[in-house]
Amino acid sequence: MRSARAAFASIVWGCALLAGSPHALGLDLPHENAVPGGVKILRLKSSATSMPYVDTDGHRALVIQDGATWVAVIGIPLAAPLGLRQVTVRDPNGAQELEFAVGDKQYTSQSLKVAPGQVDLSAADLARVNREKIRIEHALSHWTEPPPESLRLPPPVPGPRSSSFGSRRVFNGQSRNPHSGMDIAAATGTAVLAPIAGTVVDTGAYFFNGNTVFIDHGRGLISMYCHLSAVDVKPGERVAAGTRIGAVGMTGRATGPHLHWGLSLNRAWVDPELFLP
Numbered sequence: 216m217r218s219a220r221a222a223f224a225s226i227v228w229g230c231a232l233l234a235g236s237p238h239a240l241g242l243d244l245p246h247e248n249a250v251p252g253g254v255k256i257l258r259l260k261s262s263a264t265s266m267p268y269v270d271t272d273g274h275r276a277l278v279i280q281d282g283a284t285w286v287a288v289i290g291i292p293l294a295a296p297l298g299l300r301q302v303t304v305r306d307p308n309g310a311q312e313l314e315f316a317v318g319d320k321q322y323t324s325q326s327l328k329v330a331p332g333q334v335d336l337s338a339a340d341l342a343r344v345n346r347e348k349i350r351i352e353h354a355l356s357h358w359t360e361p362p363p364e365s366l367r368l369p370p371p372v373p374g375p376r377s378s379s380f381g382s383r384r385v386f387n388g389q390s391r392n393p394h395s396g397m398d399i400a401a402a403t404g405t406a407v408l409a410p411i412a413g414t415v416v417d418t419g420a421y422f423f424n425g426n427t428v429f430i431d432h433g434r435g436l437i438s439m440y441c442h443l444s445a446v447d448v449k450p451g452e453r454v455a456a457g458t459r460i461g462a463v464g465m466t467g468r469a470t471g472p473h474l475h476w477g478l479s480l481n482r483a484w485v486d487p488e489l490f491l492p
């Protein structure tokens with residue numbers, strides 16, 4: 216399994232080299248896949264000694280240093296249109312517009328059956344969901360200066376992983392938002408571990424996501440853990456890689472016990488698969 220993955224990684228890496236994509240040696244960058252829900256890696260031409268500010272769609276992008284140069288790791292929203300996408304790079308020498316191509320990715324469709332009240336919401340539940348949206352946006356908009364300790368994140372729980380990120384969701388015959396994370400099947404009570412270090416920015420019980428933990432890993436990379444049966448951390452708490460943050464469950468809208476693992480980069484949900492070691 217491990218060797219198969221290593222072989223796959225070397226194929227992907229080889230393709231990136233053949234395609235002439237920018238790559239950073241010595242940095243554990245995610246796999247690049249410039250599609251909706253994917254990641255674009257841009258090597259900046261800025262020679263500034265201070266970190267350039269990279270703006271994508273009105274949000275600040277993650278920028279890390281590689282020797283004397285800077286590399287932007289840009290999350291592409293699932294709703295991004297195909298074609299050229301602009302970013303603005305600002306450093307003490309001025310502003311520069313860059314663009315890159317967003318390619319197509321065919322995501323599948325998934326039909327799921329849940330309790331009717333989880334699809335056709337009562338007025339009270341709808342009001343609750345709208346309040347929660349604001350709170351989730353607030354958690355995802357956190358920015359802390361130190362960079363993530365790694366951009367390769369081991370799965371927070373062992374178990375079979377769905378590749379349903381981005382799939383269109385049809386609940387009880389009604390179309391809903393695409394699936395914005397990775398589902399990992401595991402028994403209720405299985406420990407959920409922080410994949411890399413970070414600060415817990417929020418915890419709570421949400422209508423759809425159930426018991427949830429948000430962790431800020433730095434420079435706009437925020438991870439989210441949903442449907443938990445237990446939450447073992449508090450907002451403001453610093454966690455190291457491997458810290459138990461909670462346990463798998465099926466709270467909220469879930470058809471069985473599993474972990475929903477979301478990764479947000481510059482406020483865009485990106486495919487956690489691209490960040491696996």
Ligand SMILES: [Zn+2]
Nearest residue numbers: 396397398475
């Ligand atoms: Zn999910």
